[in-house]
Amino acid sequence: MAARIDLTFDGADVQLLAAFWKTALGYVDVPPPAPYKTRAEWFAHLDVPEDISVDDVAWLCDPEGVGPRLSILKVPEAKTAKNRLHIDVRVPGHGSPDERWARIAEESERLVRAGGTVLEKFDGHHVVMADPEGNEFCVAAGAA
Structure with missing residues (x-):
């Protein structure tokens, strides 16, 4: 059986990138795992540093479940070179x-x-x- 992959982007403005890639690919936000009703509710229960907010991360998926999921993570450094994968x-x-x-x-x-x-x-x-x-x-x- 082949492994499934997720693709992860680093970025400064996570929500801007999430909006763009949802438009580009027709993706949607990954729903929160049960029993949580919202992504913020789920995120609040995790043991993450206080300076990281739910808006610093986005998880996107193909609504038909075919394409890989995308994760977008806030990072402090700017992009400096050409992507090695696109x-x-x-x-x-x-x-x-x-x-x-x-x-x-x-x-x-x-x-x-x-x-x-x-x-x-x-x-x-x-x-x-x-x-x-x-x-x-x-x-x-x-x-x-």
Whole structure:
């Protein structure tokens, strides 16, 4: 059986990154574990340092349970170099190369409106982008 993975981002503004990645991927907040009714209620029972708040961490998941969970953690240091691992946001559907490129362009424009930045375009193939804190990712075509 293959292992399941979570992907973790470090960041300065956890809630900004969480909002961006929920928009980018269609993810939702991971519900609190039973018997807790809210994430804050669950977090309050943990033995974490007092200077860490529930807003310093976000847990996101694919509502269909297919994709990996994302964790976003507040850290004091800024991003200093290119990511060694990045996410590829795959735009579904088939069609001609022009149709696929149009979907990639449309998705990258949507993610710019959500706070992302286009770093480089490889016309007809993919767009390299950054989230609001500079974490690189690509938008490319993929199977539905």
